[in-house]
Amino acid sequence: MRIQLIFTDPGSDMPKRPILETPIALGSEFMVMPSLLSDRRVSRLTIKDPQISSYHALIDDFDGQVMVIDQQAPAGVKVNGVMEQAAALKDGDRLQLGGCEILVRLVIAAETAPARSLAQPVPSAATPVSAESTSASGSRVSATVIPGDGCDRRVGFLFPRRCGRLTTKGCPHCQDGQMQEEPYFYYPEHAYYTNYGSYGGWDGGYGSTTGIDFTDADAASLATSDVDFEQDMGAS
Amino acid sequence: MWLIYALGGGWGHLNRALALGQFAALHHPIKLLVNSPYADRVGTLPHNLELVVVSPSSSPEDVQARLQQLLQQQPCDRFIVDTFPRGLGGELAAILPRLKCPRVLIHRDLHPAYVQRFQIEAFVQQHFEQVIIPGEGMRVPLAHLPQTVHTQPWLSRNPEDLADRPTARTRLNLDATTCTVLILASGQQEELAWYGQVSAVIAHLPGIQVCCLAATCPPHCPPELWRLHYPALEVLLAADLVVGSGGYNTVYECCALGIPLVAKPWPRLYDRQAHRLQQAQTQQPLTIVNTPQAAIIAVENGLQQNPPDSLPKVPYSNGAIAAVHWLESLCSFPYSSIHALEFPPNSLQ
Numbered sequence: 139m140r141i142q143l144i145f146t147d148p149g150s151d152m153p154k155r156p157i158l159e160t161p162i163a164l165g166s167e168f169m170v171m172p173s174l175l176s177d178r179r180v181s182r183l184t185i186k187d188p189q190i191s192s193y194h195a196l197i198d199d200f201d202g203q204v205m206v207i208d209q210q211a212p213a214g215v216k217v218n219g220v221m222e223q224a225a226a227l228k229d230g231d232r233l234q235l236g237g238c239e240i241l242v243r244l245v246i247a248a249e250t251a252p253a254r255s256l257a258q259p260v261p262s263a264a265t266p267v268s269a270e271s272t273s274a275s276g277s278r279v280s281a282t283v284i285p286g287d288g289c290d291r292r293v294g295f296l297f298p299r300r301c302g303r304l305t306t307k308g309c310p311h312c313q314d315g316q317m318q319e320e321p322y323f324y325y326p327e328h329a330y331y332t333n334y335g336s337y338g339g340w341d342g343g344y345g346s347t348t349g350i351d352f353t354d355a356d357a358a359s360l361a362t363s364d365v366d367f368e369q370d371m372g373a374s
Numbered sequence: 375m376w377l378i379y380a381l382g383g384g385w386g387h388l389n390r391a392l393a394l395g396q397f398a399a400l401h402h403p404i405k406l407l408v409n410s411p412y413a414d415r416v417g418t419l420p421h422n423l424e425l426v427v428v429s430p431s432s433s434p435e436d437v438q439a440r441l442q443q444l445l446q447q448q449p450c451d452r453f454i455v456d457t458f459p460r461g462l463g464g465e466l467a468a469i470l471p472r473l474k475c476p477r478v479l480i481h482r483d484l485h486p487a488y489v490q491r492f493q494i495e496a497f498v499q500q501h502f503e504q505v506i507i508p509g510e511g512m513r514v515p516l517a518h519l520p521q522t523v524h525t526q527p528w529l530s531r532n533p534e535d536l537a538d539r540p541t542a543r544t545r546l547n548l549d550a551t552t553c554t555v556l557i558l559a560s561g562q563q564e565e566l567a568w569y570g571q572v573s574a575v576i577a578h579l580p581g582i583q584v585c586c587l588a589a590t591c592p593p594h595c596p597p598e599l600w601r602l603h604y605p606a607l608e609v610l611l612a613a614d615l616v617v618g619s620g621g622y623n624t625v626y627e628c629c630a631l632g633i634p635l636v637a638k639p640w641p642r643l644y645d646r647q648a649h650r651l652q653q654a655q656t657q658q659p660l661t662i663v664n665t666p667q668a669a670i671i672a673v674e675n676g677l678q679q680n681p682p683d684s685l686p687k688v689p690y691s692n693g694a695i696a697a698v699h700w701l702e703s704l705c706s707f708p709y710s711s712i713h714a715l716e717f718p719p720n721s722l723q
Binding site: 367368369370371372373374 | 381382383384386387409411430431432433434437460461462463464485487488491492621642643644645
């Protein structure tokens with residue numbers, strides 16, 4: 139099951155809307171959270187907040203019922219304001235982990251959205267649409283349908299766009315759906331952000347902008363495709 | 375005679391071949407076949423180095439005929455191909471199998487789609503005894519081939535040939551002590567306006583002087599900022615910071631001298647400037663930009679981060695010299711002279 143978690147990242151104070159496959163581990167240390175649970179890949183969501191434990195909570199799907207389970211974090215897990223060790227989640231519930239409040243949207247995409255061919259234009263942003271659907275177990279759940287299936291990670295810094303792979307499997311941008319941070323989208327208009335870019339070992343005084351640079355996706359945007367090689371004697 | 379095939383637009387193929395040719399010409403007669411529109415800007419050449427210029431509008435058949443003529447005029451000891459294994463128009467595909475001398479590919483970056491479509495890897499393995507990678511490292515498509523060797527980037531001048539910073543500025547009619555930004559404007563004609571815009575705005579920044587080096591004055595560039603100097607490397611030390619492209623010369627010349635670079639990657643049919651810049655970011659102070667506004671901001675930040683005249687002059691190793699040694703080490707046996715070889719008409723594949 140795919141779940142969208144909507145929250146404001148405490149580290150960057152920027153809104154985040156990752157869509158993740160269950161099971162989902164939430165914590166402050168990516169490497170501490172498990173990568174596999176019962177041979178299933180775990181989506182690991184890192185939230186940098188001093189009150190959030192290294193491995194704080196787990197969201198998983200048990201026979202169509204989405205549950206959140208506290209991983210014995212000192213700060214605990216609140217569901218709609220109530221401290222819970224384990225609780226069922228429904229669409230629109232609000233989780234509280236430390237100082238971070240997370241809106242839970244249950245997403246049914248693969249079952250309802252028509253398959254999109256590679257030639258079709260990629261939506262620039264996934265706009266949620268309320269809907270109802272039936273889960274694999276037959277129970278009815280209130281859900282949110284995301285137009286356009288596949289990897290929703292936004293890629294590219296100079297030429298931002300949705301990744302748009304039909305599946306997150308093998309995606310180099312999100313590493314099989316596990317990496318949800320969008321490091322290149324902290325700023326809406328990069329051209330007017332004064333310190334963007336990387337000067338390598340030049341200084342180290344660039345703070346949070348160090349490491350933001352031209353990406354593989356940008357390179358792909360500049361790359362030549364479907365052209366007639368060996369036709370231009372002035373090419374380079 | 376060593377014949378260097380270096381067709382291709384812009385400065386890159388021309389400069390790289392000249393860098394090799396000038397050192398090789400110390401011991402061997404060199405013929406260098408080019409079609410760069412900038413070929414007439416090259417000044418005096420060393421004795422033993424002949425520049426054979428074909429028109430940029432020449433067809434692959436024209437080039438093939440010219441090559442056949444050159445090969446029949448004089449025995450060829452080394453056939454050296456810059457960048458395009460099959461030739462820029464595919465015209466070498468028919469020639470290479472018939473050559474009876476060592477064939478060497480100078481492997482600048484190539485677009486993987488081209489490599490795949492024309493099965494370049496198999497072609498190079500079959501038709502080239504050696505592949506020399508001039509400073510591009512392992513990131514290029516044929517780096518894994520067994521006949522590959524690497525050198526440092528090939529530069530048109532050695533460190534001892536460069537003017538020091540005050541002298542370089544004086545040669546560009548600039549004040550010898552003022553912080554200087556050099557704009558290296560090259561590439562397609564329609565791309566030059568980008569450099570002109572950047573030059574015009576940066577010229578108004580306080581406390582710096584700007585010089586735009588280009589073959590012609592770019593659109594929007596105030597004429598008083600424009601200079602023509604070949605090769606740019608001779609006066610590059612004038613710069614506290616350079617604005618340029620992601621092309622071979624600009625990137626590796628700035629890297630060799632340790633000069634911060636603000637670079638815009640331009641799309642090319644075969645070359646991947648963005649890819650080169652991404653790799654170079656780990657080795658030199660470099661900011662990749664897209665818009666003129668971003669370039670201007672990066673220049674301001676770059677100069678703040680790097681106070682004028684604080685950069686040491688870094689002695690560099692010119693890979694072109696090592697390349698000559700690699701080429702000389704190739705055994706000519708069992709190859710024989712190409713002198714009498716004839717090509718059938720319409721043999722272009």
